[in-house]
Amino acid sequence: MKITWLGHASFRLEIEDQVLLIDPWFTGNPMFPEGREDEATDGATAILLTHGHGDHSTDAVRLAKSLSVPLVGIYDLMSHWEAKEGIATVGFNKGGTVRLGAVAVTMVNAVHSSSMAGPDGPVYAGAEAGFMIAGEDHTIYVSGDTDVMADMKIFNDLHAPDIGILAAGGHFTMDMKRAAYAAKTFFDFKTVIPCHYKTFPLLEQSAEALSAALPGVDVIEPEVLTPIAFIRSD
Numbered sequence: 001m002k003i004t005w006l007g008h009a010s011f012r013l014e015i016e017d018q019v020l021l022i023d024p025w026f027t028g029n030p031m032f033p034e035g036r037e038d039e040a041t042d043g044a045t046a047i048l049l050t051h052g053h054g055d056h057s058t059d060a061v062r063l064a065k066s067l068s069v070p071l072v073g074i075y076d077l078m079s080h081w082e083a084k085e086g087i088a089t090v091g092f093n094k095g096g097t098v099r100l101g102a103v104a105v106t107m108v109n110a111v112h113s114s115s116m117a118g119p120d121g122p123v124y125a126g127a128e129a130g131f132m133i134a135g136e137d138h139t140i141y142v143s144g145d146t147d148v149m150a151d152m153k154i155f156n157d158l159h160a161p162d163i164g165i166l167a168a169g170g171h172f173t174m175d176m177k178r179a180a181y182a183a184k185t186f187f188d189f190k191t192v193i194p195c196h197y198k199t200f201p202l203l204e205q206s207a208e209a210l211s212a213a214l215p216g217v218d219v220i221e222p223e224v225l226t227p228i229a230f231i232r233s234d
Helices: 039-043 062-067 075-085 151-159 175-187 209-214
Strands: 002-005 011-015 018-022 046-048 071-074 090-091 098-099 103-109 114-116 119-126 129-135 138-142 163-167 192-195
Touching: 002 192, 011 062, 011 075, 011 129, 018 129, 046 062, 062 071, 062 075, 071 103, 075 090, 075 151, 090 098, 103 151, 129 151, 138 151, 151 175, 163 175, 175 192
Parallel strands: 018 046, 046 071, 071 090, 138 163, 163 192
Antiparallel strands: 002 011, 011 018, 098 103, 103 129, 114 119, 129 138
């Protein structure tokens, strides 16, 4: 299994028989190197979308069309895009689980907002969410954009994720201190990968505070387009 950061909150996840793009954002992403989109998307089988904000969804429909893969996310937005754009989608809702090949994806709650830019202001884009992604004897919690919430205890009770991909840049999401609180209070992660940071000056630039607060947890500050490899759990 390989997890590759594509900058900001975008990831490429190679797991079981799937290559999943999570919130892939290339157009206007200052962290993603120009000219390497084909490398990042090669072999993709589906796109997972946590919510409608532009730094997560800008390229979603374009990529679904060019890659001929389904877009997977909250029912409201998926059904709208399927009807309007003619793309294949998998629309579901919080608490629901869908199978993507040999991979199970459960949608879980997040505390944020979800909209897209419209001619007269923000347009409703369905609810914000996170995902539990299970395969290869691992369960990955993708927090999406969120603050700490008591729901996280339920997530751990039901899914026991060993890997956490946590939005931790502050201002729009948890910062490193709050992400560390969430990780040690509600979860038993073996590995934590921060995201939604470094992209812009108003976001946190280092995960040092997160790492310092989680002794015994492998906190990995990812490098863009550098895969992080995992083996099956015992």
